[in-house]
Each structure stands twice: as structure tokens, then as C-alpha cells.
Amino acid sequence: MMVINSGIEIGYLLIACALLGVILIGALLSVLRIDRWHPKLIGAVIGALLGFALIEAVPILT
Template sequence: MLIDNNFEIGYLVVVFALLGVILIGALLTALHLDRWHPKLIGAALGALLGLALIEAVPILT
């Protein structure tokens, strides 16, 4: 799968950010780590993971 459109890259970053909100935010909430807002941290980590995957997958294939 080639990702060469700006819309596709933005869409994938948003999808990974939402997955981060759901998964990482729920994990931080379950662990009672409420120093920072768990959903905000989850969104940031999800977006960074999405960008890393978008950049790394073409190198591997």
C-alpha cells in the first residue's frame, strides 16, 4: 500500500490518535495515573506511533 496523498497521511494520523485515546487513555485511567489528562497523553502517543509507522513501513517493504 502506497501512501502518497496528504489526505491519506492525515487520515491515518487521526485514526492512530483515536486509537491512542481509546487504548492508552483507558490503560492510564485503569492504572490511576491521573497526573496529566490520560486521554490527551493517549492521543499524543497514538499520533506519534502513527507517524512512526507511516514513515517506517515503506522502508521495510
């Protein structure tokens, strides 16, 4: 079980989720040809929001 105690660890986790969002969601939006906005920027925002929601939800579930 991973214990997150400091702001630096939360920052690293948010950056990791944002990068995963850039890779996965950005690639998905590019393949679907949704180029109205920049797909990698949207992927980073969605990844960071999901990472933040994950950080907030996991302590409630355990």
C-alpha cells in the first residue's frame, strides 16, 4: 500500500496521470480525428483531473 504524505508526492502522481492522459487520451482523440482543440492538451487536462479525483477518492474507499 502506498502512503502519500507530502505535497511533492501528490505533485509527482498528478504529473504521472497527466502524462498518461497525454499519451492515452491524446492518442485516442487523434485517432478519432477530433482536432477542434489540441488533443494532447485535452488529454493532459483529463489525466490530471482523473489523477486528482483518484487521490481524493482512494482514502475514502479504504
